[in-house]
Amino acid sequence: MLTVCFPSMSSWDFSKKQVCNNIISQWKMTFQASDLKEKSFLELLDGDLNPLSPFYINGGPWLQFFSHSNSLCTRATRAIVNYAPISEYRLRLFPRENFSCPCGVYSIETQQHILYKCKRFNNYWNPTIDTIGHFTMFLELNSGAFSFMS
Numbered sequence: 001m002l003t004v005c006f007p008s009m010s011s012w013d014f015s016k017k018q019v020c021n022n023i024i025s026q027w028k029m030t031f032q033a034s035d036l037k038e039k040s041f042l043e044l045l046d047g048d049l050n051p052l053s054p055f056y057i058n059g060g061p062w063l064q065f066f067s068h069s070n071s072l073c074t075r076a077t078r079a080i081v082n083y084a085p086i087s088e089y090r091l092r093l094f095p096r097e098n099f100s101c102p103c104g105v106y107s108i109e110t111q112q113h114i115l116y117k118c119k120r121f122n123n124y125w126n127p128t129i130d131t132i133g134h135f136t137m138f139l140e141l142n143s144g145a146f147s148f149m150s
Helices: 012-033 035-040 057-066 070-081 087-093 111-116 132-141
Strands: none
Touching: 057 070, 057 132, 070 111, 070 132
16 A cells, blocks of 8 residues: 655745744854854843844844944944954954054053943943943944944
8 A cells, every 4th residue: 555645734934934943043052152252242131131142033133223223233233243443353454553542541442442441432331231222322322433433
């Protein structure tokens, strides 16, 4: 007797969701295990003080905060991944340049220095609560932070 096997009758949307969930799970695992992330990626928390994780629905946890402004989104992305036009980044490309912070207080202009200590920017950043909301407000109040000089 011949047994007939029918293919699964999963919907296209269900299959697409499964693939997306698998990709996100793999990305989260890789993201958490990355050695480079610790050195340069800005760890931010959501409103409930949980670490932000990658997600794809509604633009994910980051884009919903800055997608209303191209320049804000650009500066936020630069700051989060630490590829901003600051001395810390330029030092990797041009090690012989002067890389001190223009504020004159710190020997190198870094992502952390700009957020926590630099006198050139408003001291809105709350060093005890690194939430995406506080970060967004910091960038909105400090339009020169993580931007190219005009």
